[in-house]
């Protein structure tokens with residue numbers, strides 16, 4: 176059997192979830208991506224935006240799902256953690272949750288206390304240690320094996336409060352996830368090198384070029400910058416995500432068409448969309 180990664184989007188929205196007619200094509204839940212492979216039934220999850228609620232229900236309903244779950248974070252802004260209290264496997268005593276943040280030079284020293292804080296009773300009725308699943312909190316500096324032989328490396332990039340891009344490598348297949356990144360005047364060449372030759376590059380494209388000019392310092396990219404990264408790094412496919420909550424389907428369809436004129440294998444992420452590479 177040819178080894179394949181499967182990538183599925185459970186949340187594609189940036190900043191805040193949205194539920195309104197005119198937004199359903201691209202989806203309203205915030206960032207959550209699942210990565211599985213066709214060799215074992217293990218699952219890695221990137222970020223716990225509100226999209227993780229649906230994924231958690233699916234995991235709980237699947238009798239073949241592995242009891243060991245890997246949940247890695249690009250960073251901890253609200254739109255990337257807000258679904259965590261509603262992630263059903265975290266309440267299952269059979270499950271082990273490996274909660275991971277990677278990379279050097281991070282301002283955050285202890286992720287367990289961060290999750291304790293998120294689950295403090297002033298914010299939520301169930302405390303972290305009352306949830307049920309066994310939880311390990313891991314902070315590797317350079318790389319980690321997520322499941323099977325999948326090796327993940329990260330690179331710090333510019334975003335308020337610090338965020339990290341991830342490169343997942345498994346048997347010649349490469350997926351790069353680069354969200355909540357602000358390149359500045361020039362494209363960050365460290366991210367280009369991380370994305371080099373990726374089968375899929377998933378990149379922040381919250382803004383169009385005009386919006387980027389009025390949102391310097393907000394921590395995000397324009398679709399043009401995302402395309403530039405994909406071109407410079409020679410990526411085979413580009414998927415744009417972290418859609419602005421003010422961009423409705425009509426806006427995003429137009430944006431997608433513009434992107435595809437310049438980079439043929441480019442799509443805007445839709446909730447529920449999946450790819451195998």
Ligand SMILES: [Zn+2]
Nearest residue numbers: 189190254355
């Ligand atoms: Zn975000």
Ligand SMILES: [Zn+2]
Nearest residue numbers: 250252355394
């Ligand atoms: Zn952010």
